[in-house]
Amino acid sequence: MIHRPGAPGHLSGIGATALGVAVLRALESRRPDRLFDDPYAQWFLDASARPAGLAESFLRTMSEQVAVRTRFLDDALLAATRGEHAGPVATCDQVVLLGCGMDARAYRLSWPAGTTVHELDLPDVLAFKGAVLAAHGATPACRRVEVAADLREDWPRALTQAGFDPHRPAAWLAEGLLYALPPEAADLLLDRVTGLSAPGSVLAVEHMEDSPLLRSARADVSRELVDLWQGGPAEPLGEWLTKRGWIATVRDLTEVLAEHGRTAPPAFDPAQPGSGRGRLATALLRATSQSFSRGA
Numbered sequence: 529m530i531h532r533p534g535a536p537g538h539l540s541g542i543g544a545t546a547l548g549v550a551v552l553r554a555l556e557s558r559r560p561d562r563l564f565d566d567p568y569a570q571w572f573l574d575a576s577a578r579p580a581g582l583a584e585s586f587l588r589t590m591s592e593q594v595a596v597r598t599r600f601l602d603d604a605l606l607a608a609t610r611g612e613h614a615g616p617v618a619t620c621d622q623v624v625l626l627g628c629g630m631d632a633r634a635y636r637l638s639w640p641a642g643t644t645v646h647e648l649d650l651p652d653v654l655a656f657k658g659a660v661l662a663a664h665g666a667t668p669a670c671r672r673v674e675v676a677a678d679l680r681e682d683w684p685r686a687l688t689q690a691g692f693d694p695h696r697p698a699a700w701l702a703e704g705l706l707y708a709l710p711p712e713a714a715d716l717l718l719d720r721v722t723g724l725s726a727p728g729s730v731l732a733v734e735h736m737e738d739s740p741l742l743r744s745a746r747a748d749v750s751r752e753l754v755d756l757w758q759g760g761p762a763e764p765l766g767e768w769l770t771k772r773g774w775i776a777t778v779r780d781l782t783e784v785l786a787e788h789g790r791t792a793p794p795a796f797d798p799a800q801p802g803s804g805r806g807r808l809a810t811a812l813l814r815a816t817s818q819s820f821s822r823g824a
């Protein structure tokens with residue numbers, strides 16, 4: 529536990545879901561065939577006053593999804609910052625982690641020199657996270673900027689005030705977030721991201737459809753976790769992104785799991801009654817004729 533003034537010993541409500549993801553990342557990090565290594569996840573759990581209290585059925589349902597999505601999104605963000613994303617793009621030297629929770633990518637990935645990672649989340653979540661990292665003397669592998677903001681409020685202003693430059697391409701991450709937004713809030717989020725994105729920006733996204741099997745696993749944890757699912761975008765992910773000028777590549781979770789030799793749990797296996805689909809996507813913001821004429 530952390531005993532620093534002003535450092536909360538636990539997170540409640542939506543912030544607690546970030547610790548749930550940390551449980552799953554810590555479990556993956558212990559596997560000999562792990563897809564990533566996140567030692568920071570265990571630090572956050574050790575510092576929490578309350579155990580995350582996840583039921584076995586929920587862990588079984590979510591562990592492979594979180595393992596594979598973490599690796600997929602690690603690769604997508606690194607590719608964007610290294611200029612490896614297909615298309616006529618500049619390298620993205622700024623990254624924004626929306627609803628970052630206990631995401632330790634700023635510390636554990638090998639970012640190119642000159643990368644800034646903006647971590648946006650609610651103030652109590654960032655305070656807890658920052659206190660744990662400081663207590664361990666952790667050093668980020670990039671320039672890390674905390675943006676304490678509420679995604680329901682004017683977060684674009686908070687982000688730009690923190691130094692984000694909307695005229696330069698950025699790599700954005702929405703992970704563990706879309707499912708908790710009602711469709712109109714998901715649309716607003718994407719409209720704002722698009723409005724802040726210069727051509728050549730990359731958006732990496734993870735999404736899960738709700739389903740009877742997923743609901744039942746959540747019900748084994750808490751009523752609150754059942755109700756957290758608000759559906760996210762009303763349209764299929766590809767259309768949702770394309771409509772706003774993003775060139776999207778959407779993968780089914782089962783395909784990505786298979787590439788890593790992992791098996792889809794029943795909740796994400798289309799062959800199982802009561803399952804839903806998981807998606808992983810990357811999208812590149814195309815250059816408009818306007819932006820070309822501005823010399824972007």
Ligand SMILES: C[S@@+](CC[C@H](N)C(=O)[O-])C[C@H]1O[C@@H](n2cnc3c(N)ncnc32)[C@H](O)[C@@H]1O
Pocket residue numbers: 542543544545546549550626627628629630631648649650653677678679680702703704705
């Ligand atoms: C399920 S966690 C995922 C965290 C992280 N992206 C990951 O995958 O490890 C959802 C995160 O979104 C944050 N969040 C939810 N609603 C938010 C809001 N209105 N404003 C800012 N952050 C929010 C929560 O605090 C939490 O850290």
